[in-house]
Amino acid sequence: MDALIIAAGFGSRLRDVSDSKPLTPIAGVPLLELGARQAKAAGVERVVVVTGHEAERIEAALPAISERVGVPVVSHRVADWSKPNGWSVIAGADTIDGNYLLMMSDHIFSARILTALAQQHGPDRGVTLxxxxxxxxxxxxxxxATWVKLDQRGFITAIGKTIPAYDAVDCGAFLATPELAEAIRAAIAEGKAGSLSEGMQRLADAGRAATMDIGTAWWLDVDDPRAYELAEDQAPRELPEIYATL
Incomplete structure (x- = not known):
């Protein structure tokens, strides 16, 4: 199975810390490398990184990351990185056969989250969040945060940053099937901007958007200086499978 890591955006909220969010070091390890290492630990055999903003710089870093991680880490550029993140998902998914782990380059997770998520296959779902x-x-x-409203099965009924009622928060990690990119394309065809959440909502409306409860596992969206400081402090302790081997 492959992993798809979205690393195409501008990263404006972290610009005071780093001029390249995907390459921002967390206790000495770039965010993008943390994602690749975590994907490998979950059983992924190849990592596809969708690039856009500062693509050349990020792409130049990938061979060294690949060598350190021990799996192929390849790039694919989205045509217009200023568009919503669903366009990046479509671009990356076009290079992948079958299901894949979908991750954001600025999200980091304790090992058990991705390991468990990679096993969440089932004919009743087009995606598991x-x-x-x-x-x-x-x-x-x-x-x-992106919030989610769930039904009694634990399937998504609504997802977004501004939904009025919710039961849980989106952790930024998905086990995606080809249905996800198809749903984003369908949303765009209807006149939507092309965000990942819009595709997720289409799958939710069809009863095809499942979830996996992470329980008490640790995760963090490293999106601003506050989160960066938290990551610097907590990541070495929460991700021993990575930092203990460096």
């Missing part, structure tokens, strides 16, 4: 029921998790920025 890792979710955190701890809506008051102090590591979550409520002003930037």
């Amino acid at each position: 890792a979710v955190d029921y701890r809506c008051d998790n102090p590591l979550v920025d409520p002003d930037d």
Whole structure:
């Protein structure tokens, strides 16, 4: 199985810390490398990185990351990185056969999250999203989080940053099938901007968007200086499978 890591955006909220969010070091390890290492630990055999903003710089770093991680880490550029992130998902998914782990380059996870997520296959779903029921998790920025509303099965009924009622927060890790990119394309064809959440909502409306509860596992969206400081402090302790081997 492959992993698809989205690393095409501008990363404006972290610009005071780093001029390249995917290459921002967390306790000495670039975010993008942390993602690749975590994907490998979950059983991934190849990592596809979708690039856009500062693509040349990120792409130049990938051979060394690949060598350190021990799996192929390849790039694919999205045509217009200023468009919503669903366009990056489509671009990357076009290079992958079958299901794949979908990750954001600025999200990091304890090992058990991705390992468990990689096993969430099933004919009843087009995508499975890792979710955190701890809506008051102090590591979550409520002003930037993507929230999810669930039915009794634990399937998504609504997803977005501004939905009025919710049960959990989107952790930024997915086990995607080809249905996800198809759903984003369909949303674009309807006149939507092309965000990942719009594709997820289409799958939710069809009853095809499942979730996986991460329980008490640690994760962090490293999206601003506050989250960066938290990551610097906590990542070496929470990700021993990575930092203990460096």
